[in-house]
Amino acid sequence: MYHVSLLPLHTPLSSPTESAILVGVVLPGLSRWDVEDSLNELELLADTAGAQVTDRVIQSLTQINPATYIGKGKVSELKGLVKQHNTDLVIFDDDLAPVQMRNLEKQLDCKLIDRSGLILDIFASRAKTAIAKTQVELAQLEYMRTRLTRMWTHLSRQKGGIGTKGPGETQIETDRRLIGTRIATLKERLEKIDKQRTTQRKGREQHTRVSLVGYTNAGKSTLMNALAGANVFAENRLFATLDSTTRLVNLAPNKEVLLSDTVGFIRKLPHNLVESFKSTLDEVRESDVLMHVVDVTHPRYEDHIRVVNQTLKEMEALEKPTLLVFNKIDALTEHGMVGALRMEYPDAAFISAQRGIGLDDLKTGLLGVIEADFVERIAYVPVSESKAISHIHQVAEVLAEDYMYAQIPDQEERPQAVARLRFRAAKKHAKDLSRLLDRFSNLTPIPSA
Numbered sequence: 001m002y003h004v005s006l007l008p009l010h011t012p013l014s015s016p017t018e019s020a021i022l023v024g025v026v027l028p029g030l031s032r033w034d035v036e037d038s039l040n041e042l043e044l045l046a047d048t049a050g051a052q053v054t055d056r057v058i059q060s061l062t063q064i065n066p067a068t069y070i071g072k073g074k075v076s077e078l079k080g081l082v083k084q085h086n087t088d089l090v091i092f093d094d095d096l097a098p099v100q101m102r103n104l105e106k107q108l109d110c111k112l113i114d115r116s117g118l119i120l121d122i123f124a125s126r127a128k129t130a131i132a133k134t135q136v137e138l139a140q141l142e143y144m145r146t147r148l149t150r151m152w153t154h155l156s157r158q159k160g161g162i163g164t165k166g167p168g169e170t171q172i173e174t175d176r177r178l179i180g181t182r183i184a185t186l187k188e189r190l191e192k193i194d195k196q197r198t199t200q201r202k203g204r205e206q207h208t209r210v211s212l213v214g215y216t217n218a219g220k221s222t223l224m225n226a227l228a229g230a231n232v233f234a235e236n237r238l239f240a241t242l243d244s245t246t247r248l249v250n251l252a253p254n255k256e257v258l259l260s261d262t263v264g265f266i267r268k269l270p271h272n273l274v275e276s277f278k279s280t281l282d283e284v285r286e287s288d289v290l291m292h293v294v295d296v297t298h299p300r301y302e303d304h305i306r307v308v309n310q311t312l313k314e315m316e317a318l319e320k321p322t323l324l325v326f327n328k329i330d331a332l333t334e335h336g337m338v339g340a341l342r343m344e345y346p347d348a349a350f351i352s353a354q355r356g357i358g359l360d361d362l363k364t365g366l367l368g369v370i371e372a373d374f375v376e377r378i379a380y381v382p383v384s385e386s387k388a389i390s391h392i393h394q395v396a397e398v399l400a401e402d403y404m405y406a407q408i409p410d411q412e413e414r415p416q417a418v419a420r421l422r423f424r425a426a427k428k429h430a431k432d433l434s435r436l437l438d439r440f441s442n443l444t445p446i447p448s449a
C-alpha cells in the first residue's frame with residue numbers, strides 16, 4: 001500500500017469534494033501494471049464524479065474472497081485508512097456482489113461504490129436531455145434491483161453525494177415491487193421514444209449515415225464540431241456526451257452524409273447501461289459506416305481500440321465498414337509515432353480535430369470507405385412501372401438513364417418501352433433492390449439499330 005497525492009484535473013461536479021480510496025485486485029492473468037492502469041482510469045472517473053482520491057489499495061489474490069472480495073487482513077488495513085483520513089467513499093475497481101457490498105459497508109462504516117455504480121452516478125449527474133435521463137434512471141434501477149437488500153440506513157448522516165443520486169435517495173427504502181413498476185414505466189416511455197426516433201431516422205434514408213464511435217474523451221464531439229460546424233459540448237472529462245446529435249456534413253460537392261456523435265465507451269461499461277442506452281446506441285447500430293476515433297496520445301490507446309471493438313461486437317455493429325481515425329496528433333510528443341502508425345494502419349486517418357489538421361484526408365478516406373460499400377448495377381424497368389423507377393431514384397444514385405425497347409420472352413406481345421438505369425446503391429439497399437428488379441429480369445433489351 002502506498003500514498004499518492006493527486007491534484008484534481010478539473011473542478012469537481014459536486015461540492016464539497018468527497019475524499020475517496022480506490023481498491024484494485026491483481027487476479028491471475030493480470031499484471032500489477034494492468035491494475036494500476038485501470039485504477040488511473042478509475043481515478044479519472046472518481047474525479048469526474050467530484051471525488052478526490054487520497055489513497056490506493058491494491059491486493060494480489062489467487063481468488064476473490066466471496067464474503068468481502070478482498071482478504072480479511074486487507075479489509076482491516078482499509079478500515080484503518082478510512083478512519084485515519086476520515087474518508088467519505090471507498091471505490092472498488094471491480095463489480096461487487098450485493099453480499100460483498102453489505103459486508104464491506106458494515107465493516108468499513110463508510111460509503112462504498114463499485115466501478116459500475118460510479119459510472120452510473122456520473123451518467124446520472126451528466127444526463128441533460130429527457131431521453132438520457134430516462135435511460136440513466138432505468139439503468140440505475142436495474143442495477144439497484146439486485147442490490148436492494150443493501151440499505152444505507154446506518155449511513156443516514158450522509159446527505160447526497162456520490163452514489164446517492166437519481167433514484168438512490170428516494171427509492172432505496174422502497175421495495176422491489178415499486179421499483180419493478182417504475183422500470184416498466186420507464187421501458188414503456190423509452191419504447192415510445194424509440195418509435196419516434198425510428199420514424200425520424202426513416203426520413204433520412206436517402207443519406208449515408210455515419211456514426212462517430214470511440215473511447216470516452218477521444219475527441220468525437222470535437223471532430224463533429226470541426227466537420228459540421230456544430231456546437232456540441234466537448235470537454236476534458238469522461239462522458240461529456242450522453243445523447244446523440246446528428247448533422248449534415250459535406251464530404252465533397254454533392255456528397256452529403258449524416259454524421260452522428262454519440263456516447264463514448266469505456267472498459268467494463270455496465271451492462272445495464274448498454275441495454276438502457278438502446279435508443280441512443282441505435283444510432284450506431286443503424287449507421288452505414290462508422291468512424292472510430294482514437295486518442296493517440298493515451299498510453300493505452302491500443303487497449304481502448306480493443307474495448308471499443310468489443311463493445312461494438314456486443315452491439316452487433318463490429319462488421320460495419322469503419323474508418324479508423326487517430327486524433328490529437330498535435331499533442332504527440334514522440335517523434336516518428338505517426339509515421340510508425342501509418343505503416344501499421346495504412347487505411348487510417350491521422351488528424352487533430354482541435355486544430356483542424358488532416359480533415360481533408362479524413363473526408364477523402366471516409367468517401368473511400370463509403371464507396372467501397374456500394375454496388376453498381378444496370379437495370380431495365382418498363383416505363384409503365386413508374387413506382388419502381390422512382391423507388392430506384394429514391395434509394396440509389398442514378399448515374400445514367402436512357403430508354404429503349406425490350407421483348408418479354410415467351411410472349412407474343414410487341415416490345416415494351418423500358419428505362420435502362422445505371423445506378424449505385426448502398427449495400428444495405430442492394431437486397432431490397434434485387435428483389436424489386438427480379439420481376440423484370442426476363443426482359444430482353446432490343447439493341448437499337
Ligand SMILES: Nc1nc2c(ncn2[C@@H]2O[C@H](COP(=O)(O)OP(=O)(O)OP(=O)(O)O)[C@@H](O)[C@H]2O)c(=O)[nH]1
Pocket residue numbers: 214215216217218219220221222223233234235236237238239240241242262263264265327328329330331351352353354355
Ligand atoms: N490536443 C488535442 N486535444 C483534443 C483534440 N480533439 C479533442 N481534444 C480534447 O479532448 C477532450 C475530449 O474531447 P471531446 O470531443 O469532448 O471527446 P469525446 O470523445 O466527445 O468525449 P465523450 O463525449 O466524453 O465520450 C477535450 O478537452 C478536447 O478539447 C485534438 O485534436 N488535440
Ligand SMILES: [Mg+2]
Pocket residue numbers: 220221222233234240241262
Ligand atoms: Mg462527446
